[in-house]
Amino acid sequence: MFASGIRCPACGRSYPLAPRWRCACLGNLEIQFDYRGIRKRLRASPLRGRAWTHDRYRDFFPVHSLVTLGEGCTPLLPGRNMGKELGLSLFFKNESANPTASFKDRGSAVEVGAAVEARAQRVVCASTGNMGASVAAYAAVAGLHCTVYVPADARVTKLRQIQAAGAKLVRVRGGYTRAAALAEARSPRSFLLGDYLYRREGTKSVGYELAEQLQPAWVIVPVGNGVLMAAVWKAFREFRDLGLLRRLPRLIAVQAAGSSTVADALLKHHTLHRLAHARTVALAIEVDFPLDGLLARQAVEESRGFAVTVTDREILRARDLLLRREGLFAEPAGAAGLAGLLKIHDRLPQGSRVACLVTGHGLKDPFPAARRQ
Structure with a gap:
């Protein structure tokens, strides 16, 4: 393992490598790595000689071993019909092919692995549905007791998936931010899982595969x-x-118009702000204040990309088009990327090679209804 320490992107404070979720400044943390060591390892064991599994990227993960259900290495599908219509070389990264049908499994493999290495017996997380379903499944494999806090408006299909894996489900009044606060309050007694430093490192594999x-x-x-x-x-x-x-x-951030903290900061050139109440049909991306908003904004800026917001109606239209034109059934959040592309495709050079992430399966939210924004 080549993880070497922890750093806060917000204030620059450093910490030794140990389970920790927030900086003293309350910022989200980031794990640092010994890249010289990784380079040396890759010379001895190149990626091209490794099996096409999530574990091929083990040198980039902050755990000695993953808890795995066969996540990662998802299909990259050519969007032949829509690409031709838009004048782009378009590809869809089908993350709904992961074990619990969303990209969340990549992070869960690392996070639950970290919990096992810390000898935790209990894990806790907050979720709008997908992460909870993923964490519950991976915790079950690892033999860990799991509690998931969810907003009151979470989709029933996702809640059933969480409960079917044996997790304790706690519904809370309020949105995701309230659920996350309650989960964090339990972290002294349980290993906290969620959109924190360990999950980010597991989720990196999407980028490795695209590369x-x-x-x-x-x-x-x-x-x-x-x-x-x-x-x-x-x-x-x-x-x-x-x-x-x-x-x-270059990266394009797509947010729902009713949950647009990062996009607003990029488009209006101001700091991240907390929404009074995020609201969108795409519940998987409905967040009052994004835990990794700072790094997400920096990513778009450093890549010389941009942001776009989409309405619920645009998301649902994209969802229908994705299935009817390309055969991919996505939940609303999974189709948000295509909704954004449909809105800004004329800003991209003709023939550009574009990867659009489809983050979750349509069966997770089969009957969404547009909300007022």
């Missing part, structure tokens, strides 16, 4: 808490610095 599968010029990322955006950008930078990626892609 190996495509080397895209543009990557379109739906943004809720911002962890996926921050993780993908960190992965690209790591591969670039190690000579595994020729050129960094």
Whole structure:
């Protein structure tokens, strides 16, 4: 393992490598690595000689071993029909092919692995649904007692998936931010899982795979808490610095108009602000204040990308088009990236190689209804 320490991106404070979720300044933390050690390991054991599994990126994870259900290495599907219509070389990264049908499994493999290495007996997390379902499944494999706090408006299909894995479900009044506060309050008694430092490191593998599968010029990322955006950008930078990626892609952040903290900060050039109450049909990206908002914003800025907001109606239209034109059934949050692309495709050079992340399966939220925004 090449993890070497912990640093706060907000204030720069450093900590030794040990389970910790917040800086003294209350900022989200980031794990640092010994890249010289990783470079040496890759010379001895190149990626091209490793099996096409999540574990091929083990040198970039902050745990000695993963708790795995076969996550990662998801299909990259050519969007032949929509790409032709938009004048782009378009590909969809189908994250709904993960074991619990969303990209969350990548982070859970590392997070639950960290809990096992810390000899935890209990884990706790907050979730709008997908993370809870993922954590519950991985905790079950590891033999850990799991508690999941969810907002009152979480989808029933996702709650049933959480309960079916044996987790304790606690519904709270309020949104995701309230649920996260309650989960954090339990962290002295349980190993806290969620959109924190360990999950980001597991989620990086999306970026590694895109670098190996495509080397895209543009990557379109739906943004809720911002962890996926921050993780993908960190992965690209790591591969670039190690000579595994020729050129960094530019990132496009897509947020729902009713949950647009990161996009607003980028579009209006101000600091991140807390929404009074986020509201969108895409519940998986409905967040009052994103835990990884700072790093997500930095990722877009450093990549020379941009942000776009989409309405619920645009999200649901994109969801229908994705299934009818490309055969992919996505939940609303999973189609948000395409909704953003449909809105800004004329800003991209014709023929650009574009990867659009489809983050979760439509069966997780099969009958959404647009909300007023």
